[in-house]
Amino acid sequence: xxxxxxxxxxxxxxxxxxxxxxxxxxxxxxxxxxxxxxxxxxxxxxxxxxxxxxxxxxxxxxxxxxxxxxxxxxxxxxxxxxxxxxxxxxxxxxxxxxxxxxxxxxxxxxxxxxxxxxxxxxxxxxxxxxxxxxxxxxxxxxxxxxxxxxxxxxxxxxxxxxxxxxxxxxxxxxxxxxxxxxxxxxxxxxxxxxxxxxxxxxxxxxxxxxxxxxxxxxxxxxxxxxxxxxxxxxxxxxxxxxxxxxxxxxxxxxxxxxxxxxxxxxxxxxxxxxxxxxxxxxxxxxxxxxxxxxxxxxxxxxxxxxxxxxxxxxxxxxxxxxxxxxxxxxxxxxxxxxxxxxxxxxxxxxxxxxxxxxxxxxxxxxxxxxxxxxxxxxxxxxxxxxxxxxxxxxxxxxxxxxxxxxxxxxxxxxxxxxxxxxxxxxxxxxxxxxxxxxxxxxxxxxxxxxxxxxxxxxxxxxxxxxxxxxxxxxxxxxxxxxxxxxxxxxxxxxxxxxxxxxxxxxxxxxxxxxxxxxxxxxxxxxxxxxxxxxxxxxxxxxxxxxxxxxxxxxxxxxxxxxxxxxxxxxxxxxxxxxxxxxxxxxxxxxxxxxxxxxxxxxxxxxxxxxxxxxxxxxxxxxxxxxxxxxxxxxxxxxxxxxxxxxxxxxxxxxxxxxxxxxxxxxxxxxxxxxxxxxxxxxxxxxxxxxxxxxxxxxxxxxxxxxxxxxxxxxxxxxxxxxxxxxxxxxxxxxxxxxxxxxxxxxxxxxxxxxxxxxxxxxxxxxxxxxxxxxxxxxxxxxxxxxxxxxxxxxxxxxxxxxxxxxxxxxxxxxxxxxxxxxxxxxxxxxxxxxxxxxxxxxxxxxxxxxxxxxxxxxxxxxxxxxxxxxxxxxxx
RNA sequence: GGAGGCAUAGCUCAGUUGGGAGAGCGUUCGCCUGACGCGCGAAAGGUCACAGGUUCGAGCCCUGUUGUCUCCACCA
Numbered sequence: 024x025x026x027x028x029x030x031x032x033x034x035x036x037x038x039x040x041x042x043x044x045x046x047x048x049x050x051x052x053x054x055x056x057x058x059x060x061x062x063x064x065x066x067x068x069x070x071x072x073x074x075x076x077x078x079x080x081x082x083x084x085x086x087x088x089x090x091x092x093x094x095x096x097x098x099x100x101x102x103x104x105x106x107x108x109x110x111x112x113x114x115x116x117x118x119x120x121x122x123x124x125x126x127x128x129x130x131x132x133x134x135x136x137x138x139x140x141x142x143x144x145x146x147x148x149x150x151x152x153x154x155x156x157x158x159x160x161x162x163x164x165x166x167x168x169x170x171x172x173x174x175x176x177x178x179x180x181x182x183x184x185x186x187x188x189x190x191x192x193x194x195x196x197x198x199x200x201x202x203x204x205x206x207x208x209x210x211x212x213x214x215x216x217x218x219x220x221x222x223x224x225x226x227x228x229x230x231x232x233x234x235x236x237x238x239x240x241x242x243x244x245x246x247x248x249x250x251x252x253x254x255x256x257x258x259x260x261x262x263x264x265x266x267x268x269x270x271x272x273x274x275x276x277x278x279x280x281x282x283x284x285x286x287x288x289x290x291x292x293x294x295x296x297x298x299x300x301x302x303x304x305x306x307x308x309x310x311x312x313x314x315x316x317x318x319x320x321x322x323x324x325x326x327x328x329x330x331x332x333x334x335x336x337x338x339x340x341x342x343x344x345x346x347x348x349x350x351x352x353x354x355x356x357x358x359x360x361x362x363x364x365x366x367x368x369x370x371x372x373x374x375x376x377x378x379x380x381x382x383x384x385x386x387x388x389x390x391x392x393x394x395x396x397x398x399x400x401x402x403x404x405x406x407x408x409x410x411x412x413x414x415x416x417x418x419x420x421x422x423x424x425x426x427x428x429x430x431x432x433x434x435x436x437x438x439x440x441x442x443x444x445x446x447x448x449x450x451x452x453x454x455x456x457x458x459x460x461x462x463x464x465x466x467x468x469x470x471x472x473x474x475x476x477x478x479x480x481x482x483x484x485x486x487x488x489x490x491x492x493x494x495x496x497x498x499x500x501x502x503x504x505x506x507x508x509x510x511x512x513x514x515x516x517x518x519x520x521x522x523x524x525x526x527x528x529x530x531x532x533x534x535x536x537x538x539x540x541x542x543x544x545x546x547x548x549x550x551x552x553x554x555x556x557x558x559x560x561x562x563x564x565x566x567x568x569x570x571x572x573x574x575x576x577x578x579x580x581x582x583x584x585x586x587x588x589x590x591x592x593x594x595x596x597x598x599x600x601x602x603x604x605x606x607x608x609x610x611x612x613x614x615x616x617x618x619x620x621x622x623x624x625x626x627x628x629x630x631x632x633x634x635x636x637x638x639x640x641x642x643x644x645x646x647x648x649x650x651x652x653x654x655x656x657x658x659x660x661x662x663x664x665x666x667x668x669x670x671x672x673x674x675x676x677x678x679x680x681x682x683x684x685x686x687x688x689x690x691x692x693x694x695x696x697x698x699x700x701x702x703x704x705x706x707x708x709x710x711x712x713x714x715x716x717x718x719x720x721x722x723x724x725x726x727x728x729x730x731x732x733x734x735x736x737x738x739x740x741x742x743x744x745x746x747x748x749x750x751x752x753x754x755x756x757x758x759x760x761x762x763x764x765x766x767x768x769x770x771x772x773x774x775x776x777x778x779x780x781x782x783x784x785x786x787x788x789x790x791x792x793x794x795x796x797x798x799x800x801x802x803x804x805x806x807x808x809x810x811x812x813x814x815x816x817x818x819x820x821x822x823x824x825x826x827x828x829x830x831x832x833x834x835x836x837x838x839x840x841x842x843x844x845x846x847x848x849x850x851x852x853x854x855x856x857x858x859x860x861x862x863x864x865x866x867x868x869x870x871x872x873x874x875x876x877x878x879x880x881x882x883x884x885x886x887x888x889x890x891x892x893x894x895x896x897x898x899x
Numbered sequence: 900g901g902a903g904g905c906a907u908a909g910c911u912c913a914g915u916u917g918g919g920a921g922a923g924c925g926u927u928c929g930c931c932u933g934a935c936g937c938g939c940g941a942a943a944g945g946u947c948a949c950a951g952g953u954u955c956g957a958g959c960c961c962u963g964u965u966g967u968c969u970c971c972a973c974c975a
Contacts, residue, residue: 031937216972223975241975254975288974296975304973365972378973410903417902417971508970543911545968577912577922582904583969585911593923596937607934651913655922667939674933752941758929759941765932796932851919860955861918869918876919 028609028715032602034566038707042156050724051161053101055493062098063501064090065482066162067514068170070109071148072116075155077540077548077574077586078507080558083158084571085537086505088650091161091703095728101498103485104155105168106148110434110474111205111371117143117433133432140433144169154559159567159706161724166494168485170477171435178484179435179477180451182525187449191387192427194439194447198307199381199426200367203325203339204374207430208383210473211423212512214376216365223364225293225357226350228253228270231278237262237270238357239295242364243302244350245342247272248331249320250279252298254309257283259294274349275332282313301380317380325377339377384428384437384470392419395520398529404519406534407648408581411508418512427473434471441466479517482530499526503533508581511536535648538583540574545585556586568705569594575704576658578651597658598708601701604666605712608690611677612716620688621681625786627689628740630669633660634696635735641700654704661697668748669693672790680789691716696729746780747787750821753814754795757823760837761812768798774806775819784819795821808893815841815886817879831894838891845884852877 045051053061064086069079086102094100117140118128128136148169155162168175186192199208224244227236237253253270255262265281272279279298286309287296300310301317310317320330327334327342334342350356367376396419398404399412406412428437440448442457443464456463480488482504486495500522506515515534522530542548548555561570572594578584623631637660644653669690676686694716702709702723713723720726754771763769771792773784784791784802792800806822812834814821852873855861862870 028934031935239975243975286973286975291974298975303975305975306973308973364974367973413902414970421971512971579913582912587911587924589924590911592937596923596935599935599937601935603935603938605934610934647915649915652915655913659922666935670934671932671939677933755940756942762929764930765940766930793932848919855918855956858955862955864955865918873918 028602028606028712030606032598032708032711034568034598034707035563037711038157038159038562038567041707041710042159045161045722045724046164048722050722051102051163052165053099053163053498055497056099057497059097059099061498061502062090062093062100063103063498064101064503064505065103065485065501066105066160067504067506067510068105068107068168068478068481069151069155070112071106071144071151072109072112073147075151075558077556077558079154080158080570081537081540081574082505082507083155083160084574085535085650087158087160087162087571087706088575088703089503089505089535089645091706091724092645092728094161094724095699095702095726097727099497101166102160102162103166103168104152104160104162104164105481105485106144106151106170107478108144108169108171108433108474110429110431110471111207111209113140113143114431114433115205115371128432136432144171157559157562157567159571161706166485170474170481174487175477175480175484176435178480178488179472180438181489182476182480182521183438183472184449184451185525186386191390192384192449193387194382194384196380196382197385197424197426198301198304198378199383200369200376201323201379201381202369202372202374203323203377204372205369206323208381208426208428209369209376210426210475212475213370214367215370216367218363219366221362221364221366223292223360223362224347225359227355227357228272228297229355230265230281231269231271233268235265236355237265237281237295238293239297240292240360241297242362243343244346245327245334245339246299246302246320247297247346248275248327248334248342249299249301249318250277250297251300251310251316251318252279252313253281254284254287254296254298255281255294256287256289257285259287259289262295273353273355274346280313280315282309282315284309284312302378304378307378307380319380321377321379383426384439384468384472386425386427388422388424391520391524392422394523395419395516395529398519398523403532404529404534405532407536411511411534411536411581414508414511415516418516425473427476428468428470429473430469431471434474435477437468437470437472439468441468475513475517478514479521480525482518482522483526488525499530500528501531503535504531505535505537507539508536509539533648536581537578538581541583541585543585543587545583548586561591565591565595566598566707568708569598572597572654572705575650575654577655580648597662598705600662600666601708602712604661604670605694605716607670608694609715612687612691621685623685623689624676624682625737625740625743625783626669626672626790627682627685628735628737629744630664630693631689631735632737632741633664634693635731637700638696638729638731650704654701657697657700657704661701665693665697671794672787675789675793698723699726699729743783744787746783746816746818747791749816750784750814750819751791751794753816754797754821754823757812757814757837758796760833763796765796768796770799770801770824771795771797772801772803772806772811772822772824773819774803774822776804777818778804780818808890813838813886813890815883815890817883820886820890835891835894838887838894842884842887842891845880845887848880849877849884852880 066086067082069075090100090102183192200214202209221242223240223242225238225240227238229236250272266283268281269278270281286305298306298309298315300306300315301319318330320327322328325339327337329335334345337345347356368374369376396416399415406415438449440454442460442462444457444460444462446457446459448454448458454465457465482501483495483499486492486499488495518530522528539547542554546552546554558570569591573590637656640656641653673686673690676682698709698713710723775781781802788800811822811824855873856877
């Protein structure tokens with residue numbers, strides 16, 4: 024039965040209906056069935072902090088394209104969705120929300136806080152999952168996971184205990200990054216370095232037992248309260264005599280040794296460095312080498328503690344000013360200079376990070392990093408595009424131990440239990456008794472783990488690890504990880520070493536990196552600029568297909584792109600075009616007249632051959648993750664070849680022509696191929712059309728990906744049709760020049776001495792006449808050019824007996840322009856062929872091609888010249 | 900300080916083995932052509948940042964320069 028298609032396409036109604044249908048029919052579901060080759064993607068879990076933005080739409084679209092493609096191509100395609108608890112971001116938001124009610128964490132307590140956090144997760148996590156569906160994401164919802172659900176928490180626990188048992192996790196007093204605002208440690212990856220204008224302050228410390236001084240410079244005078252040495256370079260003759268003596272910090276009276284250490288750069292500043300082991304990473308190392316005392320002078324909120332004596336209680340910056348003025352009074356402050364230096368800030372809140380010594384949990388990185396480096400250098404792990412591989416390597420090669428404990432409540436609590444006797448137990452379950460003293464007064468560590476600790480396990484924890492599930496066996500390792508370049512360090516690197524360590528195999532083969540979607544001015548979309556575009560609003564207005572198409576079109580891997588409303592509109596135009604072309608096909612295709620092709624005409628063969636080639640081209644692009652190029656190829660096929668040419672060519676045959684059934688069959692076949700290739704990019708509209716076009720089939724989504732078919736390769740017909748197209752274009756251009764409206768039909772004569780060429784035009788006569796707005800077409804071997812305007816194409820000249828169309832001078836001008844163009848081409852090709860080097864070295868096929876062009880262009884040039892001559896001769 | 904990206908039509912961007920410069924939007928002209936005016940047809944518009952080099956041939960490869968953006972980094 025013929026299905027009617029609505030006059031206009033309404034995405035909003037269609038999309039929800041189709042998504043529900045797919046869902047209900049279980050198309051998204053993948054079983055752990057090894058009879059089909061698996062193809063697996065795990066979705067980078069969005070944070071439950073709020074709602075999805077354009078970046079998510081981009082990320083999901085790319086993954087969905089790959090998954091839908093592979094599913095159609097016969098793979099057992101699994102895409103696992105989920106969400107991330109995002110410990111610090113979520114906790115900060117909950118704290119802020121509580122603050123609006125006048126509550127603090129202390130007021131509600133740990134349990135009360137967690138209750139609120141889980142409520143948050145229900146609300147926002149749920150909203151996010153709904154949004155993912157709106158994108159058209161074909162993920163297996165039955166396998167949806169959350170980083171803090173039971174199974175994943177079990178995996179986290181298991182990993183922590185195993186790493187501890189292997190000695191790869193330890194607790195130690197080390198210099199860590201401290202955020203005084205969030206009051207928690209953060210990892211190196213969470214610190215951003217930003218260049219800021221600041222001051223370089225010069226002070227001097229008196230040297231005990233002399234009346235001399237050592238002058239040094241610092242950007243952080245407040246840390247002088249924690250100074251425990253002054254260092255100079257061992258080769259620095261200027262200061263050699265001071266080494267071994269003691270410097271005095273005048274305001275606190277602290278005495279500290281003057282030491283010699285290679286770390287000091289003689290050229291920089293005064294060549295003297297104050298050493299604060301408790302508040303600077305370099306100084307910490309110097310301190311280790313020289314056994315210096317570490318004096319922590321700071322509280323968790325960034326104020327000075329009791330070790331700061333008179334400065335205790337002051338904010339760090341207040342203390343900075345006070346030190347300067349106090350030294351000034353003592354005559355020991357020399358001067359300050361403006362300097363640009365990089366300060367570390369917390370990436371979430373931009374607060375200046377304070378290096379502090381604290382007792383924290385660390386993952387030992389050197390052993391874990393090695394195989395992750397090896398995975399890449401041995402090419403087992405592919406990063407696309409390649410340049411991001413350097414970033415990956417650079418990070419791993421310079422990695423330091425990963426501080427994983429956080430002073431937060433929302434997250435996986437560290438499974439370490441401390442006994443009164445001082446013994447520490449790390450275990451999967453809370454121990455009843457202390458194995459050391461037998462006491463039962465064990466308290467669990469208050470801290471939770473870095474949120475990335477759990478996401479690092481995502482590719483296998485989501486498949487059921489540590490249990491040996493069939494899913495794990497079937498789907499691990501996954502095939503490709505799709506993510507943006509900004510979380511290579513946070514996530515990609517950590518997943519790789521975690522997968523290798525715990526699964527014995529890297530978690531994915533390919534990493535497909537994409538860029539960011541920026542606003543129309545090229546700025547990052549952000550809350551503070553309020554320039555974010557809500558993908559759901561776009562979908563509301565234009566549909567998910569239009570958004571998806573917009574996002575991938577013209578994007579090359581790893582590149583950022585800008586969002587413009589105009590782009591979505593352009594995508595909408597394409598949907599409209601596709602919809603209407605399909606409607607046209609449906610209007611003409613009946614039930615009984617489509618299955619018998621009959622004899623295919625050259626035009627049919629031409630479009631089928633083009634469609635065939637499109638399959639190959641699309642596969643090649645998609646295999647290389649060139650999704651932007653793939654989709655533009657499909658777009659161009661549909662719009663330029665199928666709509667603008669084939670449909671127009673075919674119209675004349677759709678009444679009572681003997682080739683009607685061939686035309687209908689071809690219309691349908693070519694459209695079907697295009698719909699299939701396009702489906703991963705625009706799943707909804709293609710499915711909707713397919714349901715009407717092929718009601719006998721269940722669904723486009725689960726139909727077979729098209730394959731190249733040698734039986735539909737027609738190079739000869741391709742050339743023939745291109746010739747007619749060229750003639751049509753020529754006639755149209757001429758008519759446009761002459762201001763002849765299409766309604767003004769003109770007698771057209773095609774002249775060619777070549778019988779084969781005449782046959783080509785005979786075959787295409789009907790549509791040629793229509794497309795060229797001819798009243799009738801005559802095809803002959805010879806004709807006088809008198810009173811005619813002409814179009815020269817390879818091997819033929821098209822005459823129009825249209826004295827009334829033209830004025831002679833304009834026509835001569837047009838032909839002269841044409842002659843110039845052809846002459847240029849002839850000269851160019853002649854130059855190439857006359858070039859000894861070219862003829863000697865260029866590939867034979869290319870030479871042949873150029874030789875053919877030479878023949879073609881020079882004969883066309885001759886024809887044009889003949890036309891000009893004849894026009895001049897016949898001048899009145 | 901190190902690493903990398905980008906520089907192509909008025910705007911936003913494609914251009915993958917080096918072999919006649921492309922798209923979308925915008926602009927101009929024409930069109931009530933049997934799906935589509937969210938359309939059709941025809942056009943205008945580019946020393947592919949600059950300077951060298953390799954090559955028979957460079958938008959594409961190499962070197963340098965300029966501009967711009969980004970990432971990494973413990974010079975106090």
